[in-house]
Amino acid sequence: NAGVMQNPRHLVRRRGQEARLRCSPMKGHSHVYWYRQLPEEGLKFMVYLQKENIIDESGMPKERFSAEFPKEGPSILRIQQVVRGDSAAYFCASSGLAGHEQYFGPGTRLTVT
Amino acid sequence: QQQVKQSPQSLIVQKGGIPIINCAYENTAFDYFPWYQQFPGKGPALLIAIRPDVSEKKEGRFTISFNKSAKQFSLHIMDSQPGDSATYFCAAIEAQGAQKLVFGQGTRLTINP
Numbered sequence: 001n002a003g004v005m006q007n008p009r010h011l012v013r014r015r016g017q018e019a020r021l022r023c024s025p026m027k028g029h030s031h032v033y034w035y036r037q038l039p040e041e042g043l044k045f046m047v048y049l050q051k052e053n054i055i056d057e058s059g060m061p062k063e064r065f066s067a068e069f070p071k072e073g074p075s076i077l078r079i080q081q082v083v084r085g086d087s088a089a090y091f092c093a094s095s096g097l098a099g100h101e102q103y104f105g106p107g108t109r110l111t112v113t
Numbered sequence: 114q115q116q117v118k119q120s121p122q123s124l125i126v127q128k129g130g131i132p133i134i135n136c137a138y139e140n141t142a143f144d145y146f147p148w149y150q151q152f153p154g155k156g157p158a159l160l161i162a163i164r165p166d167v168s169e170k171k172e173g174r175f176t177i178s179f180n181k182s183a184k185q186f187s188l189h190i191m192d193s194q195p196g197d198s199a200t201y202f203c204a205a206i207e208a209q210g211a212q213k214l215v216f217g218q219g220t221r222l223t224i225n226p
Contacts, residue, residue, distance in 0.1 A: 004156075033213065042119075042202060043157065045213035056213060091156055095212075102214060104149075104156035 002027045004094050004105035005074075012111045019079040019086070021108045025094030032075045033102060034067060037089040049075060082112045116140055117205050119217025126193055127225050134188045134220045136203035141184070143205035147214070148177065148188050151200045160201075161188075193224045 005024040013019050025032050031050055035043040048056040049069035060067065064082075069075040079086055089109050093102040119136045126132045136146075145164055149157035163170045163177040163186065170177045174191040190197055203217040 006156075031212070035214070042216040042218045043214070045215070048213060059213070093214075101147075101159065101162070103159060106156045 004029075004092055004103055006092050006105035006108050008108060009106060010109050010111070012113060013082045014113055015083060016081050019082050019110055021077040021079075021090050021092075021110070022074040023077070023092030023094075023105060024074045025092075026096075026103055029094035029096050029103075031095045032069050033093045033095070034075075034077050035091045035093065035104075037091060037107075039088070043091060046077070079110075082110070084112050086110060087112045116215045117203060117217045119203050119220060121220060122218065123221040123223075125223045125225060128193060128195060130193055130224075132190050132193055132197075132222055132224070134201055134203070134222070135185065136187065136205075136217050137183075137185045138205050138215075139184065140205070140207075140215075142207045142210060143215075145206045145208045146177070146179065146186050147204050147206075148175075149202045149204060149216075151202065151219075157202060190222075195224045195226050198222060198224050 004026050007022050033048050034046040037043045045059040047060050047067045064080045066078045089107045091104050091107045093104045095102045117138050124132050147162035148160045150160045151157045161172045161175045163179050165181045176189040179186045200219045200221050202219045204214045206214050
């Protein structure tokens with residue numbers, strides 16, 4: 001499967017716990033983007049990363065959220081001390097040199113109880 | 114601030130009809146306009162995209178019309194089928210600048226048999 005992979009597909013966390021979402025980009029892609037989709041809403045940009053660099057994090061909440069894309073391994077979106085309002089679908093997209101053709105993964109649906 | 118406005122919010126069309134979904138934008142720096150199709154529980158799939166130097170682009174049954182002076186673009190689906198029932202998102206991006214997709218609110222399309 002050469003597509004964008006995300007895991008887990010579903011994640012349930014209690015308030016105050018940490019959530020870690022993983023994304024493996026499409027083969028040959030070095031640009032990773034994270035988007036959040038709240039129920040019945042469109043997707044909102046969170047962060048754009050290249051290997052070992054955060055390029056644009058203008059859509060990330062200032063607290064509790066962080067992202068990384070290490071030299072080896074998947075990109076990780078980390079949410080500390082989750083609250084009910086963090087419940088959403090989190091999508092990762094990747095692109096090659098042409099940054100505008102972004103291909104999305106199946107998403108991780110986070111539920112905070 | 115919503116930078117891409119999409120309408121209608123929902124649309125019901127009979128099989129064989131031509132649903133039309135419209136989007137408008139304000140940011141003249143946008144230079145790439147993709148459309149995504151999303152089925153329930155899945156990630157958005159890139160459907161078709163257009164650049165502002167082209168007024169129309171057709172791929173299979175899907176056509177984008179682009180009006181640069183009006184800053185509007187639309188998606189037409191020819192000979193629509195029940196399998197086209199999904200949520201459609203228009204988006205825009207500054208391919209040479211901040212490479213983050215800005216999405217419209219989405220249109221839930223239903224094609225009745």
